[in-house]
Amino acid sequence: MKEIETSRSPWEIALKNREDKNIYVNLSFDLELALNGSFWRGDLKSSLAYSELALANIADILPRLNASHIQYNVQICGGLLEPDFSSLPFLSAEQGECLRSNRKMFLLDESLLNDLKRTNVDAGIHSFSHRDFQKLSRQEIIWEIEKSIETYRKYFLAPPGFMAFPNNSPDNENVISDFSLCYRANNNGVPPTKRSIPKGLYWHPLSLSPEELKKLIAAMSGQRPLFLHLWQHFTETNAEQMQEYLNVLRMFDCRLVNMKSFLSLLSD
Numbered sequence: 539m540k541e542i543e544t545s546r547s548p549w550e551i552a553l554k555n556r557e558d559k560n561i562y563v564n565l566s567f568d569l570e571l572a573l574n575g576s577f578w579r580g581d582l583k584s585s586l587a588y589s590e591l592a593l594a595n596i597a598d599i600l601p602r603l604n605a606s607h608i609q610y611n612v613q614i615c616g617g618l619l620e621p622d623f624s625s626l627p628f629l630s631a632e633q634g635e636c637l638r639s640n641r642k643m644f645l646l647d648e649s650l651l652n653d654l655k656r657t658n659v660d661a662g663i664h665s666f667s668h669r670d671f672q673k674l675s676r677q678e679i680i681w682e683i684e685k686s687i688e689t690y691r692k693y694f695l696a697p698p699g700f701m702a703f704p705n706n707s708p709d710n711e712n713v714i715s716d717f718s719l720c721y722r723a724n725n726n727g728v729p730p731t732k733r734s735i736p737k738g739l740y741w742h743p744l745s746l747s748p749e750e751l752k753k754l755i756a757a758m759s760g761q762r763p764l765f766l767h768l769w770q771h772f773t774e775t776n777a778e779q780m781q782e783y784l785n786v787l788r789m790f791d792c793r794l795v796n797m798k799s800f801l802s803l804l805s806d
Contacts, residue, residue, distance in 0.1 A: 563792045568664050609659075665686055667682065701714065714733075751787075
């Protein structure tokens with residue numbers, strides 16, 4: 539008997555109505571390379587170290603995921619695609635100079651872009667500047683989304699399908715509704731929609747270790763079909779640690795999906 543409950547999102551009901559017993563897992567990465575991150579205001583030296591670490595992990599992780607044809611999501615800050623980003627007026631003089639002096643650390647090169655254009659990757663947007671939406675006006679937020687979509691289309695020759703808000707800022711659903719984007723919701727009491735994906739779990743060794751993930755999936759496996767949205771950045775986990783997580787997921791025969799393929803599957 540099909541579920542007709544209305545308190546869940548349409549995609550969640552569609553998942554529960556499926557007759558399979560799969561555990562669907564979406565690995566999702568927010569990519570800002572320290573742009574407007576924790577150290578961006580006043581500690582640019584730490585920001586550079588953060589960006590360097592992210593680039594090193596990306597260089598190791600993406601080829602491994604792609605070689606195994608693993609589906610995953612990467613949400614990209616548009617400023618990392620824009621060569622002239624350092625000239626924008628909301629940057630301080632010190633921030634602008636930091637970007638100009640270290641542009642290769644805040645600009646995605648052709649090799650990385652090619653990795654992100656692979657068919658197993660569902661690339662999306664993470665705003666344009668990674669500024670905190672809670673501190674911006676509605677007009678500024680709309681500009682951030684429109685500019686990131688415009689920049690994304692320029693390099694990927696297609697519109698993005700998925701968005702993660704900077705800092706997972708709450709209360710932005712009223713703005714995102716103006717755009718044809720699925721998005722990571724904030725678990726803040728706003729009623730779910732067919733385009734909102736629950737925030738899921740922030741996964742990295744100090745927050746959700748491979749052993750803890752193993753215990754979690756074992757405890758939840760009786761609820762199949764099941765969907766897990768696991769998100770992080772590229773700074774928390776290196777390639778060897780990533781492999782430990784993948785080993786856990788394979789132990790439970792999880793089906794790794796990106797959001798595009800997962801939502802398409804639910805619409806069948």
